Amino acid sequence: MKLTRRDLLWxxxxxxxxxxxxxxxxxxxxxxxxxxxxxWIPQPARGPVEVKQSFCTLCPNGCGMRVxxxxxxxxxxxxxxSHPVSRGxxxxxxxxxxQLNWHPRRLRTVRHRASSSSWEAARVAFAKACxxxxxxxxxxxxxxxxxxxxxxxxxxRNGSYRTVPGPETxxxxxxxxxxxxxxxxxxxxxENAQTIVSFGAPLLDGWATPGRFTRLWAERAAGSTDPQLRxxxxxxxxxxxxxxxxxxxxxxxxxEVALAEGVARVLLEERLVPAxxxxxxxxxxxxxxxxxxxxxxxxxxxxxxxxRLPVVAIANDDNPAIAALxxxxxxxxxxxxxxxxxxxxxxxxxxxxxxxxxxxxxxxxTVPWDFAPPTxxxxxxxAAWDGGTGTSxxxxxxxxxxxxxTDVPTAPxxxxxxxxxxxxxxxxxxxxxSAAQFLGGIDPALITVEKIIHxxxxxxxxxxxxxxxxxxxxxxxxxxxxQKLEEQLWKGAVWIDEPPRSAAFRCELKEWPATVGxxxxxxxxxxxxxxxxxxxxxxxxxxxxxxxxxxEPPDRRNV
Amino acid sequence: MNARYGMVIxxxxxTGCGSCMVACAAENNVPPIPQASPRTxxxxxxxxxxxxxxxxxxxxEVFIPIMCMHCEHETPCVSVCPQQAxxxxxxxxxVMQMPQRCLGCRYCMTACPYHARYxxxxxxxxxxxxxxxxxxxxAVRMRGVVEKCNMCHARLHSxxxxxxxxxxxEIDPADYVPACVEACPTAAIQFGNLADQNDPVSHEAHSPxxxxxxxxxxxxxxxxxxxxxxWVKALAESKSGPGSEVKHG
Numbered sequence: 001m002k003l004t005r006r007d008l009l010w011x012x013x014x015x016x017x018x019x020x021x022x023x024x025x026x027x028x029x030x031x032x033x034x035x036x037x038x039x040w041i042p043q044p045a046r047g048p049v050e051v052k053q054s055f056c057t058l059c060p061n062g063c064g065m066r067v068x069x070x071x072x073x074x075x076x077x078x079x080x081x082s083h084p085v086s087r088g089x090x091x092x093x094x095x096x097x098x099q100l101n102w103h104p105r106r107l108r109t110v111r112h113r114a115s116s117s118s119w120e121a122a123r124v125a126f127a128k129a130c131x132x133x134x135x136x137x138x139x140x141x142x143x144x145x146x147x148x149x150x151x152x153x154x155x156x157r158n159g160s161y162r163t164v165p166g167p168e169t170x171x172x173x174x175x176x177x178x179x180x181x182x183x184x185x186x187x188x189x190x191e192n193a194q195t196i197v198s199f200g201a202p203l204l205d206g207w208a209t210p211g212r213f214t215r216l217w218a219e220r221a222a223g224s225t226d227p228q229l230r231x232x233x234x235x236x237x238x239x240x241x242x243x244x245x246x247x248x249x250x251x252x253x254x255x256e257v258a259l260a261e262g263v264a265r266v267l268l269e270e271r272l273v274p275a276x277x278x279x280x281x282x283x284x285x286x287x288x289x290x291x292x293x294x295x296x297x298x299x300x301x302x303x304x305x306x307x308r309l310p311v312v313a314i315a316n317d318d319n320p321a322i323a324a325l326x327x328x329x330x331x332x333x334x335x336x337x338x339x340x341x342x343x344x345x346x347x348x349x350x351x352x353x354x355x356x357x358x359x360x361x362x363x364x365x366t367v368p369w370d371f372a373p374p375t376x377x378x379x380x381x382x383a384a385w386d387g388g389t390g391t392s393x394x395x396x397x398x399x400x401x402x403x404x405x406t407d408v409p410t411a412p413x414x415x416x417x418x419x420x421x422x423x424x425x426x427x428x429x430x431x432x433x434s435a436a437q438f439l440g441g442i443d444p445a446l447i448t449v450e451k452i453i454h455x456x457x458x459x460x461x462x463x464x465x466x467x468x469x470x471x472x473x474x475x476x477x478x479x480x481x482x483q484k485l486e487e488q489l490w491k492g493a494v495w496i497d498e499p500p501r502s503a504a505f506r507c508e509l510k511e512w513p514a515t516v517g518x519x520x521x522x523x524x525x526x527x528x529x530x531x532x533x534x535x536x537x538x539x540x541x542x543x544x545x546x547x548x549x550x551x552e553p554p555d556r557r558n559v
Numbered sequence: 560m561n562a563r564y565g566m567v568i569x570x571x572x573x574t575g576c577g578s579c580m581v582a583c584a585a586e587n588n589v590p591p592i593p594q595a596s597p598r599t600x601x602x603x604x605x606x607x608x609x610x611x612x613x614x615x616x617x618x619x620e621v622f623i624p625i626m627c628m629h630c631e632h633e634t635p636c637v638s639v640c641p642q643q644a645x646x647x648x649x650x651x652x653x654v655m656q657m658p659q660r661c662l663g664c665r666y667c668m669t670a671c672p673y674h675a676r677y678x679x680x681x682x683x684x685x686x687x688x689x690x691x692x693x694x695x696x697x698a699v700r701m702r703g704v705v706e707k708c709n710m711c712h713a714r715l716h717s718x719x720x721x722x723x724x725x726x727x728x729e730i731d732p733a734d735y736v737p738a739c740v741e742a743c744p745t746a747a748i749q750f751g752n753l754a755d756q757n758d759p760v761s762h763e764a765h766s767p768x769x770x771x772x773x774x775x776x777x778x779x780x781x782x783x784x785x786x787x788x789x790w791v792k793a794l795a796e797s798k799s800g801p802g803s804e805v806k807h808g
Contacts, residue, residue, distance in 0.1 A: 089744035102689035218745035223571030539591035547600020
């Protein structure tokens with residue numbers, strides 16, 4: 001057929017006519033919307049939305065958490081402003097924690113040396129080990145109800161209960177050896193300090209309860225040239241804390257101890273403090289040589305430290321030189337320094353001790369994945385997620401985030417004693433068990449976590465001391481019954497102890513402690529992920545580590 | 560409603576923790592993308608670490624959260640969009656992105672002086688089962704469209720719905736707080752109505768320490784920054800952009 005000029009004109013006129021009708025535009029719009037809603041594009045769940053109060057249990061700090069639930073599933077988390085320690089803040093990893101239970105590395109089967117096994121086989125193997133020799137149980141967060149279950153279990157079998165303390169608790173260990181007060185009962189009275197000297201501790205980047213110091217710093221120091229709270233950061237590199245500190249003291253890597261000794265010598269020689277001796281062995285010139293600072297800079301630092309009191313030095317490890325500096329400064333057992341928050345704290349033995357002779361070692365899911373006990377014993381490792389290469393004989397799937405009832409004792413380094421209950425907001429899959437449930441299967445006479453929490457609530461009620469802080473603050477003395485107190489705690493309230501009448505403790509230094517140099521500072525990428533006890537990071541951590549240049553990916557980039 | 564929502568970010572308070580980035584992604588159902596790089600990732604809220612370029616003891620750094628600046632005047636992304644997929648909401652001043660209209664041409668990304676727009680290079684995907692954890696108030700965007708900060712518009716909708724139920728015409732400011740503002744542990748990010756003389760954010764925006772990024776372009780961003788440090792203020796007009804950015808700080 002021959003195309004004529006008339007046909008062409010008809011075609012143009014027809015197309016123009018069609019374009020003035022809504023048909024093509026409607027079709028284009030529909031196709032656009034339809035193609036953006038392919039069936040494989042995930043759709044958010046629909047259903048009633050409610051907000052529940054809980055606590056983050058992924059590290060020992062137990063920050064208050066508001067969990068938004070839709071159709072029974074957690075769809076978002078936020079901090080709780082009324083929490084006395086975390087004060088509404090969460091760490092960056094915590095904001096993605098509600099997605100962890102679906103992490104591809106979630107453990108759902110019992111594994112025995114890389115092959116699939118069963119709970120019954122694990123129970124038989126552990127019971128056999130218990131009958132053959134001493135056992136050890138290693139706990140990541142001591143002081144919980146589950147910790148009591150562990151302690152009772154090992155006491156019955158003449159075994160040992162061991163803990164893996166975090167850097168904040170480790171830094172308090174020297175005071176325990178000098179004063180006899182358990183490190184677990186000590187804390188930093190940061191709220192009353194006027195000068196804080198951090199020797200490499202990441203105070204603004206993952207140290208202890210994230211909200212506690214960051215809120216304090218924001219209120220009393222941020223952006224001021226003459227702040228109420230002077231933060232001095234001693235560190236080799238410009239870390240996040242150093243970048244925001246009132247003063248950054250750049251020293252050679254690993255020379256923080258030398259600086260502490262140099263400063264202590266200046267304080268004692270110039271009589272800038274009431275303390276008298278013992279004198280550190282390092283001279284000022286030696287300290288200057290090791291740190292790379294001038295002697296004048298060390299003298300200036302010593303004078304600045306005592307210019308505004310109270311002052312406290314914070315270490316990032318258990319090296320005693322910085323603790324000794326606190327004794328010289330008069331900060332040990334004093335307001336604004338290291339204080340005793342509770343008279344009832346227990347002393348815990350580190351997992352490094354006495355486990356090599358054990359027949360079997362049970363490691364709770366709260367212990368960092370990287371921790372390997374120094375033993376050849378049969379290792380039963382509980383974990384909710386598989387962190388990759390592990391050395392355990394048995395890998396036992398534990399409840400995930402918000403799936404297990406637990407209580408939340410006082411956070412490490414806190415100056416006040418607190419207690420809270422984190423109820424299980426999600427039903428745990430049938431194939432997982434907590435370590436306490438597992439031990440209960442072996443010894444049915446063992447008391448359960450729920451009963452211990454009930455007993456602890458009853459003790460708090462009988463003590464009639466402290467307050468309950470939830471939506472409103474209530475004195476425990478005014479709570480009508482144990483049931484009422486328990487009900488409030490289960491709804492997210494926090495029990496806060498009364499401040500001790502005297503937070504002082506006697507800490508004497510007979511001779512300057514022998515030191516072995518500072519541990520290398522953690523890189524800023526490790527700060528959060530080291531404190532984080534789960535073996536994997538939440539998938540949204542990819543925003544921090546992979547999809548931006550904000551942080552270098554940590555070794556465990558299981559995101 | 561005749562508001563002009565904006566933010567004032569106090570850079571002297573920002574510690575660069577990244578909580579705002581994760582909270583933003585969780586609130587807005589931004590998928591985790593393990594194969595993405597800083598160039599191809601989707602970070603509607605992005606914290607950059609910038610150095611003053613000095614050596615040793617004189618070195619200083621600042622963390623700058625960057626998101627859509629919600630330009631009020633001659634909004635660059637609006638003027639280049641062939642699909643009318645971007646518009647400035649007259650009632651709130653929020654620059655809205657409508658993924659249903661977006662063709663993925665990325666003109667807006669080129670036009671944005673702040674590099675605050677992101678292209679979805681991959682289908683949105685979460686590990687199996689994790690879709691249950693998605694925020695029901697926000698639809699998931701598909702591959703091939705551009706997205707950016709919309710000041711947590713779903714939260715504004717919720718606040719408006721709550722106000723309507725109680726018979727009020729105006730929302731309670733406490734009901735509308737974007738996720739990044741809520742997440743900031745140092746309260747460095749403040750949010751409010753810049754058009755309201757009584758709003759603290761309006762006061763902060765006019766403080767002597769406040770400034771806007773690339774103010775010379777005259778696009779009138781509604782995101783203000785604050786710092787007492789002169790070198791930080793000087794960054795605002797830097798022609799090299801994030802040239803002194805510290806990677807993986």
